[in-house]
Amino acid sequence: MKTIKFTKLAVLAFLAFSLFSCSDDDDGGDVIMPTNTIADFVAENDDYSSLQAALEVTGLDATLDGSADYTVFAPNNAAFNSFLSANGFGSLDEVPTDVLTEILLNHVQEGEITSGALSTGYIESMATGMASDLPLSLYINTDEGVMINGVSSVTTADVEVDNGVIHAVDAVIGLPDVTTFATADPDFDILVQALTADESFTFVETLMMTDDPAPFTVFAPTNTAFANVLEELELAGLGDIPADLLSSILTYHVVAGANVRAGDLSEDMMVETLETGGFTINLGDNVTITDENGRTATIIATDIQANNGVIHALDTVLLPENDAIEIETNTIADFVAGNENYSSLLAALEETGLTSTFTGTDEYTVFAPDNDAFEAFLNENGFDSLEEVPVDLLAQVLLNHVQAGAIMSGDLSTGYIPSLAVWGTSEEPLSMYINTNDGVMINGMSSVTAANIEADNGVIHAVDAVIGLPDVTTFATADPMFDVLVQALTREDSFTFVETLMMTEDPAPFTVFAPTNDAFVALLDELGAESLADIDAATLEAVLSYHVVAGANVRSGNLSDEMMVETLQGGEFTVNLGDNVVITDERGRTSTVIAADVQATNGVIHALDTVLLPAE
Numbered sequence: 001m002k003t004i005k006f007t008k009l010a011v012l013a014f015l016a017f018s019l020f021s022c023s024d025d026d027d028g029g030d031v032i033m034p035t036n037t038i039a040d041f042v043a044e045n046d047d048y049s050s051l052q053a054a055l056e057v058t059g060l061d062a063t064l065d066g067s068a069d070y071t072v073f074a075p076n077n078a079a080f081n082s083f084l085s086a087n088g089f090g091s092l093d094e095v096p097t098d099v100l101t102e103i104l105l106n107h108v109q110e111g112e113i114t115s116g117a118l119s120t121g122y123i124e125s126m127a128t129g130m131a132s133d134l135p136l137s138l139y140i141n142t143d144e145g146v147m148i149n150g151v152s153s154v155t156t157a158d159v160e161v162d163n164g165v166i167h168a169v170d171a172v173i174g175l176p177d178v179t180t181f182a183t184a185d186p187d188f189d190i191l192v193q194a195l196t197a198d199e200s201f202t203f204v205e206t207l208m209m210t211d212d213p214a215p216f217t218v219f220a221p222t223n224t225a226f227a228n229v230l231e232e233l234e235l236a237g238l239g240d241i242p243a244d245l246l247s248s249i250l251t252y253h254v255v256a257g258a259n260v261r262a263g264d265l266s267e268d269m270m271v272e273t274l275e276t277g278g279f280t281i282n283l284g285d286n287v288t289i290t291d292e293n294g295r296t297a298t299i300i301a302t303d304i305q306a307n308n309g310v311i312h313a314l315d316t317v318l319l320p321e322n323d324a325i326e327i328e329t330n331t332i333a334d335f336v337a338g339n340e341n342y343s344s345l346l347a348a349l350e351e352t353g354l355t356s357t358f359t360g361t362d363e364y365t366v367f368a369p370d371n372d373a374f375e376a377f378l379n380e381n382g383f384d385s386l387e388e389v390p391v392d393l394l395a396q397v398l399l400n401h402v403q404a405g406a407i408m409s410g411d412l413s414t415g416y417i418p419s420l421a422v423w424g425t426s427e428e429p430l431s432m433y434i435n436t437n438d439g440v441m442i443n444g445m446s447s448v449t450a451a452n453i454e455a456d457n458g459v460i461h462a463v464d465a466v467i468g469l470p471d472v473t474t475f476a477t478a479d480p481m482f483d484v485l486v487q488a489l490t491r492e493d494s495f496t497f498v499e500t501l502m503m504t505e506d507p508a509p510f511t512v513f514a515p516t517n518d519a520f521v522a523l524l525d526e527l528g529a530e531s532l533a534d535i536d537a538a539t540l541e542a543v544l545s546y547h548v549v550a551g552a553n554v555r556s557g558n559l560s561d562e563m564m565v566e567t568l569q570g571g572e573f574t575v576n577l578g579d580n581v582v583i584t585d586e587r588g589r590t591s592t593v594i595a596a597d598v599q600a601t602n603g604v605i606h607a608l609d610t611v612l613l614p615a616e
Contacts, residue, residue, distance in 0.1 A: 037163045038072055039065035050080035053092055058101040064108075070164040071109040073148060075172045083172035099175075102127040106136055106173050112164045115157035118142055122304055129175055129307030131215035131259040136176060137305045139184045148173050150184030175307040177208045178218050187313065190226040190238070194250055198243040203250060209308065213256035213274075216309035219289065220253065221317040225297070229317035232327065245324045251275035252291075252320040259310050262287065262302040277320040289314070292321035296361040332358040332366055332455045344374035345398075347386055352395040364458040365403040367442060369466045377466035393469075396423040400430055400467050406458045409451035412436055416475075416598055423469050424601030425509035425553040430470060431599045433478045442467050444478025472512050472600045473501045481607065484520040484532070488544055492537045497544060503602065507550035507568070510603035513583065514547065515611040516594070523611040545569035546585075546614040553604050556581060556596040571614040583608070586615035 039061045042048045051074060055061035064070060075083070080092070089095055095103075106127035120142050124135040141147045146154040148169065156168035182188045182195070195203040207216060221229075226238075235241060241249070252275040260271075269281040271289075280290045287299040297316035304311035319325055333355050336342045345368060349355045358364065369377070374386070383389050389397075400421035414436050418429035435441040440448040442463065450462035468474075476482045476489070489497040501510060515523075520532070529535060535543075546569040554565075563575040565583075574584045581593040591610035598605040 035065075036161050037065045038070060038161050038166060041159065041161050041166060042074065047076045048074060050077045050092065051075060054080070054100055054104055057092065058097060058104055060101065060104055064163070067163055069110070069112045071111065071113040072164065072166050073107040073152065073154070073169045073173060074166050075107070075152070075169050079152075079169065079171050083174065087174075102129070102136075102175060103172065106138070106175060107169075109138075114165055115146055115154065115167060118146055122301070124305075127175065129305070130210055131307060131309050132261070132305055134261070134303075134305055136307065137181065137303075138173070139181055139304075141184070141186075147184075149176055149180055151180075177210070178216055178306045178309045178311055179204055179207045181304050181306060181311055182207075182218075182220065187222045188220055190223045191220055194226070194238055194246060197238055197246060200243065201247065201250075207254075207309075214308040215257070215259040217255040217258055217260040218253060218309060218311045219255075219297075219299070219314050219318065220311050221297075221314045222300070225315055225317045229319070233325070242324065245322060248275055248320055248322055249317065252277055252279075252318055253314075261305075261310055262299070262312070273320075275320055279318060289318060290361065291318040293319050293325070293327055294360045295319060295327075329359075330456045331360075332364060332458055332460060334359070335453065335455055335460055336368065341370045342368060344371045344386065345369060348374070348394055348398055351386060352391055352398060354395065354398055358457070361457055363404075363406045365405060365407040366458065366460050367401040367446065367448070367463045367467060368460050369401070369446070369463050373446075373463065373465045377468065381468075393423075396421045396430075397466065397469060400432070400469055401463075403432075406454075408459060409440055409448065409461060412440055416595070418599075421469065424504065425603060426555070426599055428555065428597070428599050430601065431475065431597075432467070433475055433598075435478070435480075441478075443470055443474055445474075470600045471502050471504070472510055472603045472605055473498055474600060475598050475605055476501075476512075476514065481516050482514055484517045485514055488520070488532055488540060491532060491540065494537070495541065495544075501548075501603075508602040509551070509553040511549040511552055511554040512547060512603060512605045513549075513591075513593070513608050513612065514605050515591075515608045519591070519609055519611045523613075542569055542614055543611065546571055546573075546612055547608075555599075555604055556593070556606065567614075569614055573612060581606075583612060585612040587613050589613060 039055065042052045042055065052061070055064065064072065084091065092100070106125045108126045109123065110126065118140050120140060122137045122139055125138050127136045128134065129136050139149050141150070146157065146167070152169045152171035152173045154167045155170050159166040159168070182192050195201060207218070230237065238246065252273050254274040255271060256274050265281045265283065265287060267281070267283045270278050271281060272278050277292055279292065282288045282290060289297045289299070291297070295316065295318070297314040297318055299312045300315050301313035319327070333349070336346045336349065349358065358366070378385065386394070400419045402420040403417060404420065412434050414434060416431045416433055419432045421430045422428070423430060433443050435444070440451065440461065446463045446465035446467045448461045449464050453460040453462065476486050489495060500507070501512070524531065527535070532540070546567050548568040549565060550568045559575050559577065559581060561575070561577040564572050565575060566572050571586050573586065576582045576584060581596070583591045583593070585591070589610065589612070591608045591612055593606045594609050595607035
C-alpha cells in the first residue's frame with residue numbers, strides 16, 4: 001500500500017490558517033481575519049506558480065477564492081513542465097485559453113471530498129469536452145494510494161482550506177479520450193490487449209482522434225466478457241482469433257460520429273456500427289443489446305464521458321454476423337429442429353413464422369406436442385394436413401402452448417396462468433388451467449410426458465396432445481372445482497347449456513359467473529335438498545342461466561360499483577365493488593367473486609363462492 005505523506009506544504013497551510021493580523025485604531029480597531037482559500041494556498045506556494053499562472057489566465061482564480069467548496073487535484077510546477085513538453089507547448093501562453101480552462105476544471109470536483117471518501121470507480125469533473133455538454137469523467141483507482149485516469153497520483157492528500165480540500169498530484173490530468181479510460185481501468189485490460197493484438201490495427205490511433213470520425217460511442221466488454229466469449233467459441237485465448245475476425249468484432253462495438261449517452265437510447269433502437277453491421281437496443285430493468293447472432297449483452301456501466309466520445313461497459317462481447325464465427329446453440333427452436341418426433345411442430349413454427357421467436361434470447365416455457373399429438377389434432381378438427389389450418393389460427397394454437405419465462409415443472413402449481421395466445425372476444429391472453437394433482441395436465445386435455453428439457457432460452461415440457469384454443473366449457477370440465485356445475489349443466493337431456501357455451505357466434509361471447517362445488521353444497525343445504533336431483537328441471541335451468549351474461553366478455557376491470565347486470569335468464573343482479581367483488585342477487589343474497597378473468601376464446605369466467613338465485 002502506498003503511503004501518502006504530509007509535506008511541509010500541509011504544515012504551512014495549517015499555520016497560515018492559524019495566523020491572523022489586526023490593526024488597532026484609537027477606537028480599539030477592527031480585527032481582520034486572513035483567508036485560506038484554495039486560491040490563497042496556490043498563490044502562497046512557489047511550487048504551484050504554474051498552476052497560479054494558469055488560474056489567472058483563465059480567470060478561475062476567482063472561482064477558487066470564493067465560498068463554494070471544491071476538491072482540487074493540484075499539479076505542481078514539475079507536473080506542468082512535463083505536460084507542456086509532452087504536448088509541444090513552449091509555455092503556458094501557447095495553450096489556448098479555452099483548452100487550458102477545461103484542463104484545469106478537469107482537476108476539480110464540486111464539494112469537499114477527502115481521500116478517505118474516494119473509492120475505485122468513475123466520478124465527474126467540472127470540465128466538459130468537445131463531444132458533449134456534460135461533464136467529463138474521472139477514473140479513480142484507490143488500489144494503491146489514489147490515481148486519477150491512470151496518469152496522475154496523489155502525493156499529498158487532504159490539505160484542508162477554507163473552501164474545500166486540496167490533493168497534490170504528480171501529473172497534469174489531461175482531457176481524456178476514450179482510450180484513456182480503457183487503459184486506466186483494469187476491467188478493460190483484455191480489451192486493450194485486443195485493440196493492440198495485431199500490428200495492422202489502428203484502433204488506438206483512431207479512438208484518440210477528436211475530428212472526423214469522432215465522436216465515438218464505445219460499447220466496451222469487460223475482462224469477464226472476453227473470458228466468456230473465448231469459452232463460448234471454444235478458444236484458448238485472443239491469439240486463436242484471426243486478426244481480420246478480431247478486427248471485425250472490435251469495430252462492431254464502436255459507433256462513429258455520435259456521442260450516444262444512456263438517455264439517448266430507446267426501445268428497439270437499431271444501432272449501426274463502425275463494422276457496418278448493426279445491433280438492437282432493448283430497454284427494461286437493464287439496458288440490453290441484441291447482436292446479429294441473437295445473443296444479448298447487458299450494459300453494466302454507462303456514460304463514461306471522454307473528450308471525444310462516451311463509453312458504456314458490457315458484460316458480454318457482441319458478435320457480428322460472420323461466417324468465421326461458429327456459435328453452437330441449443331435454443332428451443334434447435335431442440336425442435338433436431339428431433340424427428342417434432343417435425344410437425346417444426347413445420348407449424350415455420351408456417352407461422354414463429355421459428356425466429358424461439359431462436360432468440362428471450363426465455364419461454366413451451367409445452368411441446370409431438371407428431372402423434374398433431375395428427376390427432378388435425379383428425380379431430382377435420383383437417384387433412386397442417387396446410388389446411390388457417391395460418392392465423394395455427395399461430396394462436398401454437399402460442400397457446402407457450403408461457404413467458406422459464407418455468408420448471410416443479411414451479412407449476414394447480415391453477416390458472418395466461419398463455420401467449422390471443423383469440424376471439426378479448427385482446428387479453430387466453431388462460432391455461434394447470435392441474436398438478438397427478439403429474440401435470442393442461443386444460444384437462446394434454447399431459448406432460450417429459451418435463452424440464454432445458455434449452456439456452458427456456459425450458460420444454462413434452463406433452464401428449466395439442467392444447468386447442470379453449471371455450472368456456474373447456475375450463476368448466478378441466479377444473480375439478482366446477483365438477484358439480486358441470487353435473488348441473490348436463491343433468492337434463494333437454495339442457496343445451498354445453499352446446500350454447502361452445503358457440504363462437506351470437507349469442508357469444510359469454511360472461512359466466514361460475515359457482516364452485518362448495519357453493520352448490522351450500523345451496524343444497526340452504527334449500528334443504530339432499531342432491532341436485534331434488535331441484536326440479538325448470539328451477540335448475542333458471543338458476544344456471546341466471547349465471548350467464550350473453551353478448552359480452554365482461555372482465556373484472558369492466559365491472560363498476562352498483563352495476564346492474566342482465567342475465568341470459570332475463571333477470572338481473574347487482575355488482576358491488578370493495579375489497580372483493582360482491583354480487584347481490586334478486587333475493588338479496590350475496591356471492592363473492594373468488595377467481596376472476598379466466599379467459600376463453602368465446603368468453604370469460606369468474607368463480608363464485610355462492611350460487612345466485614333469481615327472483616321467485
